[in-house]
Amino acid sequence: MRHLIFGLNDKPTPGLAFTAALQHVLASFVGIITPTLVIGNATGLHNEIPYLLSMALLVSGIATFIQVKKIGPLGAGMIAVQGTSFAFLGALLTAGGLVKSRGGSPEQIMAMMVGICFIGAFVELLVSQFIHRLKAIINPTVTGVVIITIGVSLIKVGMTDLAGGFGAEQFGSPNYLMIGLCVLGLIIILSTFKNPWLRLSAILIGMLVGSLAGYGLGIFEPKDLPDLPLIAIPQPFKYGFDFDWQLFIPVAFIYFLTAIETSGDLTAVSYFCGLPVKGSSYLARIKGGVMADGFNSMLAAVFNTFPNTTFGQNNAVIQMTGVASRYVGFYIAGILVLLGLFPIIGAALQLIPKPVLGGATLVMFGTVAVAGVNVLTHEPLDRRRTVIVAASLGLGLGSMMVPELLQHTPSLLQVAFSSPVAVAGMTAIVLSLMIRPDAADQTSEQNSAQADTIANQES
Template sequence: MSDEHSITKDQPAAVASPSLRGAPHTSGARARLGRLAEKVTTREGWFGDYNYAWLCTPTLPFAVGGRKRKTMPPFYALDSDLPLLLALACGLQHALAMLAGLITPPIIFASALSLDAETSSYMISASLIGCGILSLVQMSRLHLFRNYYLGTGLISVVGTSFATLSTANAIFDAMYADGTCASTTAADGTVTRLPCPDAYGMVLGTSIICSFLEIFMSFVPPRILQKIFPPMVTGTVILMIGASLVGSSGIPDWGGGSNSCMSRPASGFFALCPDVSAPRPLPWGSPEFIGLGFLSFVSIIFTELFGSPFLKNISIIVGLAVGCIVAGAAGYIDGSSISSAPAITFLWVHRFKLRVYAPAILPMFAVYVSLAMEAIGDITASAEVSRVPVDGEQFDTRIQGGVLSDGIGGFLSALFTVTPLSIFAQNNGVIAITRCANRTAGRFCCMFLILFGVLGKISGVFLAIPNPVLGGVTTFLFASVAVSGIRVLSYCRFTRRDRFVLAAALSFGIGDLLVPTIFTHLFDGVKHPNKGLQGFFDSITIVLSTPFLVAGIVAAVLNQILPQEDKEEEEEELDTGIEVIDVEAHHTQPEKEKHVI
């Protein structure tokens, strides 16, 4: 035992007496209160030495392409003393940077199930509140036992996984197809989905059961997980998630809506987009819709060109704001969702029947495997930009704690009436640009998220965003997810074996993406009286119909069973590739750049 904590025989008995044992704790509490009072009452405590002018100064047009400003703010590590104003500013920036990614899934879920505005608004609020609460858990890094932790101890914020979004859409399609959810067919053949909140409850109930898989995976050594799911597998999964969402949600919404109006029926409720009751309905793909989405998209580009570092981190919100201002002025916004939304709300204002949908079990297991894969990559990126070690025992415990928190978060989020919440990667860019990796800023981010969720009118505002505006922004957002997958794939050595595995995986993934119905009728002729076996067939159909699931499974299996190439053959192939790169470099001679994840 160290001298600091031991009591020797020479010490008086009063030192160890019960009446005085609380003295160090009391003095420590007084010291903390004193530091807090000093921080609140002094200029240094509020502002520090951070360069706020740099954070808020836009890039002037004539400065584009010029030299970068050398005056950079100091770097704030995980637990360094952070000025209050900077903590508030960075916390708000983190919250705004992830806001578009948080509101998009519940909006798409509600649209796919034809839910009313009140329920849809609640789903957005619940998502924001759940993300704020579970992000606090991820940042905490609570010690459990031995070398096991809960949370990463980094600014690891969580949000509704896009992997869940893609899979849930396939599950909803199966529910409407097998009669679990009701639909009507018009005389002209147009199918209209009736509201089906029970389907959402089934996804939540199934998620609770399947979350134990990721909890179990968190106790597998991270090095083994990384061996089973190398960049070849994780990159393929992330790439296909982004690409499939662009095709199933982003572009359809850009054109006016991803519901039945996309088929442009001659009559009926969806003859116009988003439906005939909208303020200014138009046929899908009308130039007015395309223009609104393009305006939001271009706003993101201009923000990146001329915006301040603060605005660049929230360019998605800027695109939404610009698009909504123009859409509102032109009369495309229906304010009924705002007026019907409550001023104050919280979790469980609306509830869904939690049940297990057997055909969804297998796909949801695959979702949780993909969530664990994403978590490993995101935690690595967060650790790198936070300037903490990305190897060693401490890093392994961050991986373990993050995956465990992801699994428990999947269980709790379903109880919060939210689909599985997993670690978001968008905030790594905020850390890299602002040079603030401090957890205090992360806690303020969680506070803002919970506040946005509790204020129900904010959810009503998000729900009122016209589909073309949302589509123009989410197309960029989903494409960014695909680019993240490409970047993960860039870590591969790309030997002949690697190219073979990737080609085989993308054969199924891209094929599914371009022809979504190819596996839909696979078991149409097999109607088994055993409901369990029929549910298994339906599960296989859902997996095969989800691009990232089938591509990830093929990549993982082939990566394990295909033998590695001989070392000499691999080096010879890599040398050939290097020669090609050297020839190109001889002509272009690009400057060496420093890349930040």
């Protein structure tokens, strides 16, 4: 793609690669640690939270390396940052609550969570073996809808951070909004410069200036770093291993939906890297990425953290920096591993004010949604596809706007469809299978396919 400074197999200098990698880490950091913070507090493992955060970061680094390196059949071979999935949060908290109601200790709660997550990872591994045969599911219509929903749902997170973050005492304070919008504006301005260093550093500079300005103006008060051990030592199944079929079923279903979500994220990465988003090479890339997702989630359970998935945040970083080099992914993995091994570094990054993070991520999350639109319009929006897209986005985004929609349905449905991505993705899949294209639509699709073939041959 023309906007790329470094393509998939280009090798930036170490300085450029590190700068680009650092921005990926900063864009993903909050997403990686937040589910662990929520679950850790809910299970009563307050003293263990620093260790759990270290494991979340460490596994994210190892998982990102596997995804980027492509070890045998595992991995997509692109910048695909792995991190703790929000999709499982509701199911795991429900499981933890049931174990606690039975008189289970915090350690027993963790043992159950890692047990059902470990076994559940096999579901995604199994799905990955059939991804290349599921053309009715893995297509621009379904993946476009999924990516758009991911982007829009992330925008809500960015706006919440810009206003001060969940639970902020002065949520929506003018000072918070001023700092967040200034960071957003600075990043937009820097990203328009032709100088590659300024484009690469736009997010980093914006966050640094915003943090310093906030502290200088007295809007944010510096906090003391907690007393933490120098190095976090990984301990496989530290809290034990347990399993329950009733608690496993919702988690297994979400693993299936996560495979579809990962397909959407990897489609967006492919698009930003200038790679095809259809055809045999595309399906092979998706298969390897989804398989790595399942394997990495299994690895996460072994090391006492929660299922990993491919993050959508880094798609926008590629778009804004113009760096799609997979070698940057190795730097990202290294930084995350270091953050995991040395808890004090992660604790220091936690001091970044939420409005600064919100301002930095808001435009990136919007770019993810735009990527979904581009994937969706890769083929003409005929009558059939228009109906599928309209219904899927309506139900998916509607469930996000009205979360109490399913409050009177069985808990299994509430857990399974707590994610707008799950609702939109499943709706698109079901409708794609139910509504068959008519003769006119098939002719349109064939003409589009022929045009793509001619364009590829000419290029």
